[in-house]
Amino acid sequence: MPELPEVEVSRLGLLPHLLHEPVVGCLARRADLRLPMPQDLAARLTGHRLAAIVRRGKYLLFHWPTASGWLLLHLGMSGSLRLTPPDAPAGLHDHFDLCFPRVILRLKDPRRFGLVLWLEGEHPETHPLLEPLGVEPLSEAFTADCLAALLKGRTTPIKTLLMSARRIVGIGNIYAAESLYRAAISPLRPAADLRPKEIQRLAASIRETLQEAIEAGGSSVRDYVHSDGGAGSFQLRAAVYDRTGQPCPRCAAPIRQIRQSGRSSFYCPRCQK
DNA sequence: CGTTACCCCTGGAGGC
């Protein structure tokens, strides 16, 4: 489920409930996620107060300076986070609990492509999973010039490039499709063929699409603790994603579905050139 | 180096 906006909305939803709260325990019901979950988290974290929650791409990082380390969390394809009351029974795919005095942070991840790791020390950005990550699309560093530099000399289809986290983080299959639609650029275009005007449009549409999705998510999650789906369950209304055969909102041509690098792509063959 | 194929895992949808 989660791309950058869903992860960011989760972060924003968790912050007011968890920040500065002391950990009272942890529970790993299934430790075999994409990588094995550490087993000593309760011992490391119990009694320590959560000092920050940071997002990098689709990763969430929870910081405990007094335990001198970070908890790294990734939701994979099917992961979601919820805050539950301490006595709420765990469901089938609730693999991990981080317990605070009044609430439990609970990770549910049916496909188990997600990740819970402990990063020792104060520099998580040097971890092998984080170090190679590309630019944050909502940061000031992400300009049209920046995007132009990423595209330069690359023959990969622009859609594939948008989804490669070593160049630019956080954009998954949905927001790649929606950003390209908004910029009126075909997902099939070789990256290096985009003209400066198009690059400018694409950079802007990526920002806008992600930002709007975050705002939509934020407004849809009123009470994080008691809401049904957690914060990962919203979705920006898609113009093209998963709308094969339905009319393009702009020109009514049927949305087309193709396959690129093993993933479905959706686009309007008339609007996106 | 750049790009693609395949793999991890479970569940839901649709065809028969």
Place this chain on the structure above:
DNA sequence: TGCCTCCAGGGGTAAC
């Protein structure tokens, strides 16, 4: 009803 196939919002690794 069951069984089968395909598909799914991610990403790492191996192979060309």
